[in-house]
Amino acid sequence: MSEKNEIASHPFYERTLETKPIFEGRMISLQVDTVSLPNGGTATREIVRHPGAVAVLALLDGKMLVVEQFRKPLEKVQVEIPAGKLDAGEEPEAAALRELEEETGYRAKTIRHLHSFSTSPGFAEEIVHLYVTEELESGQVNLDEEEFLTCEAITLEQAQAYIREGRICDAKTLLAVYAWRMHVLTGAF
Incomplete structure (x- = not known):
């Protein structure tokens, strides 16, 4: 099983339902993801993207x-x-x-x-x-x-x-x- 499949099959995995870009800067970007939770609910996650x-x-x-x-x-x-x-x-x-x-x-x-x-x-x-x-x-x-x-x-x-x-x-x-x-x-x- 690939690492990606293994992660997606973990009981705590949060599947991304929607991604909304908020800000795009020269060093970081910010997005808000709507995710499905393990209990069937949904939540939002604010994520900072950075090149490392x-x-x-x-x-x-x-x-x-x-x-x-x-x-x-x-x-x-x-x-x-x-x-x-x-x-x-x-x-x-x-x-x-x-x-x-x-x-x-x-x-x-x-x-x-x-x-x-x-x-x-x-x-x-x-x-x-x-x-x-x-x-x-x-x-x-x-x-x-x-x-x-x-x-x-x-x-x-x-x-x-x-x-x-x-x-x-x-x-x-x-x-x-x-x-x-x-x-x-x-x-x-």
Whole structure:
């Protein structure tokens, strides 16, 4: 049985009856689906469509490269690992390499996929692909014209302090810090 058929035969499956497009932006779109419920009723589901994103845990001389930037939805400045959305047709690994260099000025000699995860499965389809690299060389910063950030290298202790202080609070960076800590403790990601 194919994965699609297996999902459709699950007792909790919600079959889409109608899709109503609401908004189409440059990064996301919003739609409202009417679905049939397992009990025979119907409900609406608000769904954010997103092309997916990449993030990079980049370690340089025992420190993690992070960027600091203002995040309008949170109305605060955040410290995060380098990341960005996938361009149309772009492979996640290529996007990770591109975003790392654009935001930090470093190129990865090698890069390895750690994990892919959904950010908010209750309303969004976005998947973030997390990569790690420990082999970096100088490259060229190339920020988007609407992108303002600074890059720094921080220790694991600093990262943990930033988490306690709320300066790091996004899922991708939290996951990266915990993966880095596991690597320090066990030698493996």
